Amino acid sequence: KRHLISAADLTRDDAVLILDTAEEMARVADRPIKKLPTLRGRTVVNLFFEDSTRTRISFEAAAKRLSADVINFSAKGSSVSKGESLKDTALTLEAMGADAVVIRHGASGAPYRLATSGWIDGAVVNAGDGTHEHPTQALLDAFTMRRRLVGADAGIGRDLDGRRITIVGDVLHSRVARSNVHLLHTLGAEVTLVAPPTLVPIGVEQWPCEVSYDLDHVLPKSDAVMMLRVQRERMNAAFFPTEREYSRRYGLDGDRMARMPEHAIVMHPGPMNRGMEITAQVADSDRCTAVEQVANGVSTRMAVLYLLLGGNESAISPTPARTE
Ligand code: CP
Numbered sequence: 329k330r331h332l333i334s335a336a337d338l339t340r341d342d343a344v345l346i347l348d349t350a351e352e353m354a355r356v357a358d359r360p361i362k363k364l365p366t367l368r369g370r371t372v373v374n375l376f377f378e379d380s381t382r383t384r385i386s387f388e389a390a391a392k393r394l395s396a397d398v399i400n401f402s403a404k405g406s407s408v409s410k411g412e413s414l415k416d417t418a419l420t421l422e423a424m425g426a427d428a429v430v431i432r433h434g435a436s437g438a439p440y441r442l443a444t445s446g447w448i449d450g451a452v453v454n455a456g457d458g459t460h461e462h463p464t465q466a467l468l469d470a471f472t473m474r475r476r477l478v479g480a481d482a483g484i485g486r487d488l489d490g491r492r493i494t495i496v497g498d499v500l501h502s503r504v505a506r507s508n509v510h511l512l513h514t515l516g517a518e519v520t521l522v523a524p525p526t527l528v529p530i531g532v533e534q535w536p537c538e539v540s541y542d543l544d545h546v547l548p549k550s551d552a553v554m555m556l557r558v559q560r561e562r563m564n565a566a567f568f569p570t571e572r573e574y575s576r577r578y579g580l581d582g583d584r585m586a587r588m589p590e591h592a593i594v595m596h597p598g599p600m601n602r603g604m605e606i607t608a609q610v611a612d613s614d615r616c617t618a619v620e621q622v623a624n625g626v627s628t629r630m631a632v633l634y635l636l637l638g639g640n641e642s643a644i645s646p647t648p649a650r651t652e
Contacts, residue, residue, distance in 0.1 A: 330636050331443040331452040335463040335507040340514050343470070344487060349631035350471050350624070356393070357627060366638045367396035370427040375417070376455070377403040377433045382598055382622050383455045383464070387430045390629035394638075399424065414438060418447035426450045428637055436460035436503075451636040459501050459529075459562065465597050466507035468628040469554065470515055472621050476593050477551050489516035494546050495537075497556035497578055497605050500527040501563070504597045505556060509537045520546050524569055524578060543578055547587040554595040555580050555605045571604060581607040585615065593617050 338346075356364055372391040376384055384400070391398045401421070403409070408417060414433075421429060428451045431439045436458030443452040456462040470488065477491055493512050499505045499521050512519050513536035520538045521528070532539055540546050547553065558574065569577070580594065588594075594606075594616040602608050610616060 331439075332463055332632055332636065333439050333443055333452065333454045334461045335466045335511040335514075336461075338463070338511065338514060340487070340516075343467070343511060343514055346467055346628070346631050346635060347471050347474060349635060350467070350628040353393075353630040353634070354624070354627040356630075363393050363395055365395050366634055367391065367394040367427075369397075370637055371397045371399065371425055372428045372430065372633060372637075373399045373401060373421050373424075373426040373450075374455075375401045375421065375429050375431045377408065377431075377438070378456065380432055380455070382625060383432065383462075386622065386625040387453075387455065387464075387629050387633075389626045390633055393626070393630055394633055396427075396633070396637075399426070414442065415445070415447055418442055418445070422448045422450075428453060428633060430455045432456045434458055453632060453636065456503055458503065459506075460503050461507045462503040462597075463507050463511070464625070464629055464632055465504050466511040467632070468621055468625040469504075469508055469595060469597070470511055471624045471628050472595065472617050473517075473552050473593075475624075476617065477591070487515045488512060491517045491551045492520070492549055493517050493552045493554065494520045494522060494543075494550040495554045495556065496522045496543060496580070498527045498558045499523045499532070499556065500529050501559040502556050504554075506535075508554065509535050513537065520550075522546055522578065524574065526569070544584065544587060547584060548589065550588060550592055552593050552595055553580065553588060554597075555600075557597070557599060558601055558604055575604055579605055579607065580610050582609045582613075585610050585613070588615075595621060597621065 374384055374387050388398050430453045431442055432455040438457050439452050439454035454461055454463055495505050509519050520540055522540050522543045594610055596618045598618055600606055600611055602611055
């Protein structure tokens with residue numbers, strides 16, 4: 329049985345296989361008939377305990393393009409609000425014959441629990457768990473970087489060796505940052521995190537990356553700059569630094585973007601706080617790949633579902649390892 333719980337579980341071969349398969353899937357998306365019959369008769373359940381726009385919609389589109397049946401479950405409006413546990417929810421899905429469960433949950437480790445519990449037989453895909461990981465976001469980000477930074481004929485067999493990627497902002501609460509650091513390191517990139525000292529996680533020195541507090545110093549040496557959303561909903565104390573101070577020191581505006589090399593791109597996983605970590609001018613510029621990332625998410629998630637449910641047996645780690 330195979331799952332995708334953490335980007336840290338992926339070997340370089342796994343990651344490259346997923347990215348290469350995503351390139352093939354992107355070619356399908358360019359055809360007049362966008363569907364493949366590969367997962368006909370299989371059922372994918374989107375199990376979302378936390379809000380989502382991009383991830384939920386793109387997993388749904390990906391599964392449908394592979395001809396799978398899709399069940400969308402949102403905790404809001406379900407019996408979870410009456411106190412039903414993850415176990416009983418999982419047993420209900422199992423009774424409905426789920427072949428894959430795509431889970432987003434506020435608790436770090438919930439997908440790991442689901443994958444190792446024996447409650448369900450299907451593959452488990454982590455669609456974001458607490459502040460832990462969001463592996464398919466990292467894969468679609470790597471796919472986008474590979475296309476934009478490795479050249480016009482990027483794709484099949486290419487990786488990100490030596491590319492310099494800067495990830496900026498609320499790293500403390502960011503599952504996107506953690507997944508990206510692991511995956512980008514696996515693919516050979518050099519990652520620098522830039523954040524206020526209060527938004528750097530404890531133990532970051534064990535992550536395979538550098539840490540800087542000076543955005544202006546790092547920007548001229550970056551091939552891609554990934555801006556993170558400030559996650560106010562996960563902050564229970566007064567926000568520090570203040571919003572104004574944060575924008576001034578860590579926000580990306582037109583002047584700062586001009587310090588980046590000409591070829592460098594600006595990325596954002598979404599949703600964006602325009603005016604906080606990124607100005608509208610930068611978000612709407614040609615250099616910002618946020619919308620492209622969303623489109624690439626469908627191809628990447630098609631590749632993940634295809635490899636887990638129908639494709640190459642050697643892809644994706646068979647046993648998820650806990651990485652916290
Ligand atoms: N990037 C991302 O995970 O967006 P959603 O929360 O809208 O799914």
